Amino acid sequence: MRQRQRRAVVTFHTTAEAMATEKLCKAKDLAGKLISAPRSLSADCGIAWSAPVELREALVRALEEAQIEFDGLYELTL
Numbered sequence: 001m002r003q004r005q006r007r008a009v010v011t012f013h014t015t016a017e018a019m020a021t022e023k024l025c026k027a028k029d030l031a032g033k034l035i036s037a038p039r040s041l042s043a044d045c046g047i048a049w050s051a052p053v054e055l056r057e058a059l060v061r062a063l064e065e066a067q068i069e070f071d072g073l074y075e076l077t078l
Helices: 015-027 053-065
Strands: 006-011 033-036 047-052 072-077
Touching (some): 015 033, 015 047, 053 072
Antiparallel strands (some): 006 072
């Protein structure tokens, strides 16, 4: 069984923003992956980005620099 751990979860208004985040994080070598948005969160497009919680600040900085809009940023145990 997979071990649950704290994750930084970013939700988006559009699928295009989610896909742009995946491309950006791969280019900047920031760990993470696209996931279905957890039911406890509201995400207009139904997709979220999940990353190690310790990358939270770097992730926000990268999104702001790339001007990728996001709906919310949460810390969840997944």
